[in-house]
Amino acid sequence: MTRTRLTAAERGEEVLEAAIVAFGESGYAGTKTDEIARLAGVSQPYVIRLFGTKQQLFLATLERVCDQVEQAFRTAAEKQADLETLGDAFNQLLERRELLVVLLHGFAASAEPAIGKASRDRFGRIYRTVRDLTGATPEEAREFMATGMLLTVMAAMQVVGPNPVACTWATDLLETL
Amino acid sequence: MTRTRLTAAERGEEVLEAAIVAFGESGYAGTKTDEIARLAGVSQPYVIRLFGTKQQLFLATLERVCDQVEQAFRTAAEKQADLETLGDAFNQLLERRELLVVLLHGFAASAEPAIGKASRDRFGRIYRTVRDLTGATPEEAREFMATGMLLTVMAAMQVVGPNPVACTWATDLLETL
């Protein structure tokens, strides 16, 4: 049984999807390109050839995730351009834990210059997007980002999102939201 | 020139201090025990013998950092038991970037069961400590933790703390605080 051939671009998409899952679980340094290849159903050397290096693959994964976050916000703002609506959109993103946790891993790995630059650029862009879309005051926007970071960290700790670990303090924290 | 001999406990303290710096920079998976040894001025195998495994060393480092955070809060609350005072204490912790960034790396690495458990336990304990010390409402405490996470992420991205990378959105965000 021969596998279906795809264009490099199409296969790249599949690899990127696998990379989100893998990097979300183990972070930049902790993820093996071999694991990504396994998830994508291709060989490890091919993953490298499609993206050059592991770091470039991670950067591409970060870009992809940030694009999805911004897109989710823009789509939400079409219905109603306020922070509450964007918050709902963010909560839906939490259903795919890996997504936001990849972001967190990017922030955490900012000591690597290329990753730090990408993290700062994209975080700033998300902040800007939130403000532009909603017209929120700097203070409101800051609180929105802060809550987002709290939820992202909680997602990494697996106390929000699918199959959450039971945790008294977590339910405590969430019920005031 | 022979080095000064210390007790295992004393040397362990020095290694732990080095581990905070190293893990803060590169995270759990990205840090080599060799680098920690170099910073502590001992051999790599000795680091392993003092703590058993790299994971146990990371867990010990997490505990140490969380102890310091809680201690800072308790000390601050002795002067004045409100969130603003604790916030000032937190800002002082930011002066040592590695400290809080180690925490972030712990949260991010929560897919590793032992690290996840430790992260959840300690985060919950910090939340509890904040509430107990200040008597803040659940909502106030949640906002406090959220702001803390935002600042921690910004510390990882090197836009707050010592020698910050210049960044328009970061100054924007901070001036409303």
Next chain:
DNA sequence: CTTTGTTGTTATCGACTGATAACAAGCACT
């Protein structure tokens, strides 16, 4: 001064892991 326990080192292994090279298989076009 030798014995014993503790602190620390050097040497080294074995497994892993990202990356490269060489090759194979499929598709399109003449």
Next chain:
DNA sequence: AGTGCTTGTTATCAGTCGATAACAACAAAG
């Protein structure tokens, strides 16, 4: 059918890294 480009694989390397073992240096006690 042959030619050339793209997709994908297997084989393999070179460097890394945590961990173990064996040994050395030092101190305290009898």
